Amino acid sequence: MAVRETVEIDLDRVDALIEEEEAKLEPKHAASIAYRATAGRHVAGGVASSWQDSPPHAIYIDRGQGNRIWDIDGNEYLDFHLGYGAMVVGHAHPKIVEAIQAAAARGTHFAQPTRDLDVIGENLAHRFKLPLWRFANSGTESTLEAIRLMRANTGRDMVIKIEGSYHGHHDSIMFSVTPDRSEIGPREHPVTVPQAMGIPQAFADLVRVIPFNDLDEARRAFDENEGKIAGLIIEPAMMNCGVILPEPGYLQGLKELCHENGAYLAFDEVKTGATLAYGGAVEVFGVVPDIVCLAKAIGGGTPCGAIGATEELFGPVVRGEYDMAGTFNGNPLTMAASRAALTEVLVPEAYEGLNRVDQAMKAGLREVIDRHGMPCSVSGVGAKGSVIYSKQPVREYRDAVGIDERISYLAWLFQQNRGVFKSPWTKQETWTLSVWHTPEDAARYVENFGAFASALTA
Numbered sequence: 001m002a003v004r005e006t007v008e009i010d011l012d013r014v015d016a017l018i019e020e021e022e023a024k025l026e027p028k029h030a031a032s033i034a035y036r037a038t039a040g041r042h043v044a045g046g047v048a049s050s051w052q053d054s055p056p057h058a059i060y061i062d063r064g065q066g067n068r069i070w071d072i073d074g075n076e077y078l079d080f081h082l083g084y085g086a087m088v089v090g091h092a093h094p095k096i097v098e099a100i101q102a103a104a105a106r107g108t109h110f111a112q113p114t115r116d117l118d119v120i121g122e123n124l125a126h127r128f129k130l131p132l133w134r135f136a137n138s139g140t141e142s143t144l145e146a147i148r149l150m151r152a153n154t155g156r157d158m159v160i161k162i163e164g165s166y167h168g169h170h171d172s173i174m175f176s177v178t179p180d181r182s183e184i185g186p187r188e189h190p191v192t193v194p195q196a197m198g199i200p201q202a203f204a205d206l207v208r209v210i211p212f213n214d215l216d217e218a219r220r221a222f223d224e225n226e227g228k229i230a231g232l233i234i235e236p237a238m239m240n241c242g243v244i245l246p247e248p249g250y251l252q253g254l255k256e257l258c259h260e261n262g263a264y265l266a267f268d269e270v271k272t273g274a275t276l277a278y279g280g281a282v283e284v285f286g287v288v289p290d291i292v293c294l295a296k297a298i299g300g301g302t303p304c305g306a307i308g309a310t311e312e313l314f315g316p317v318v319r320g321e322y323d324m325a326g327t328f329n330g331n332p333l334t335m336a337a338s339r340a341a342l343t344e345v346l347v348p349e350a351y352e353g354l355n356r357v358d359q360a361m362k363a364g365l366r367e368v369i370d371r372h373g374m375p376c377s378v379s380g381v382g383a384k385g386s387v388i389y390s391k392q393p394v395r396e397y398r399d400a401v402g403i404d405e406r407i408s409y410l411a412w413l414f415q416q417n418r419g420v421f422k423s424p425w426t427k428q429e430t431w432t433l434s435v436w437h438t439p440e441d442a443a444r445y446v447e448n449f450g451a452f453a454s455a456l457t458a
């Protein structure tokens, strides 16, 4: 196959194609558009979470089965959004349905521990190589506890985070998630930019931001704040600005740097855990941190979260000095779905299937990119992958921040109009695969991407 020289994307053409694709899409979503108006009378913005409302309009879902979902207009889609990566088990998996039904029939909530705990704890310890676990209801709660645990065990207040990473919706870490180029400041001292209104400056003062994949900048942050850093929290592979992988030695180097400075290393594996591989990023990159934060895929589609850590870190919790608590922590429905997901669906062999589809996705997309000279790169591991619209290799958030969002919006529209549901385009072209996805599903995604590439570069 001839490899075409890389082309510049013509943004006027992108605008014209957006107009065409939006015009095609709108009539297909008449019921969703009408329902939003109805719901909006008493539900703020007509949606349950702000990120359910990305342009051009919120799409309301009726049901899902395996690798497919149907919206309330009756449109059927192959689902690569998968509830922001939570549904690696696929929709309405019979084993998960059975587990939830059985648990519901025995009572849905006691706020007392039940007998699924030890099996799940043992399974997570085996996957992520950390001995002790606690449970929560979301990724937000997992990272909140991780940060507090690092502070509690060091008596220090400051934490380091990576520019361009999202760790959930709480004040202590909601900084520099998708900051604009105009506000990020110099690379050696990135500005700690709040991601939402209403976050006090006092929280920003406790967060030092550094770029991904750069040990020297991490060292600088420790050197400049000697004795003040409780720990460093990181997505071991960045998942919220396309998929950006760590360079060899980076994660191990961070671990050593943290420990030399009396600080802890926390992996936020909310997106990578049980998706990249059986043992998530810990397995793929071969580094065991002090804390692993989980959520999403481990719950089989129920609201879930888990925090794993060393015995040292969990010491204050075990001794009753630190309350890691929540009314719904370890809820029996979540525990039953988690147990089924972890022990019956996301078993080691499941990752062989996910890797086969991942290979088909990456090979097909790369072939389209080369044929059309698209200024893009593809990366993925296991159930997660992405196309990033950049000619240059992307090693950190700053390499991706200038990319025009209209391009990923157009890519999203092309897929949506051709029966593929992707995560909202603002999160770049990130996909998730489920155990129900096949190489034929990958071929459909690639075919739609080919139509997009050909329209853009014709």
Ligand SMILES: Cc1ncc(COP(=O)(O)O)c(C=O)c1O
Pocket: 084, 137, 138, 139, 140, 141, 143, 166, 167, 168, 169, 235, 239, 240, 268, 269, 270, 271, 295, 296
């Ligand atoms: C890496 C990461 N951490 C934490 C969270 C927060 O998880 P939740 O939305 O379950 O609170 C997310 C959500 O997308 C995430 O991507």
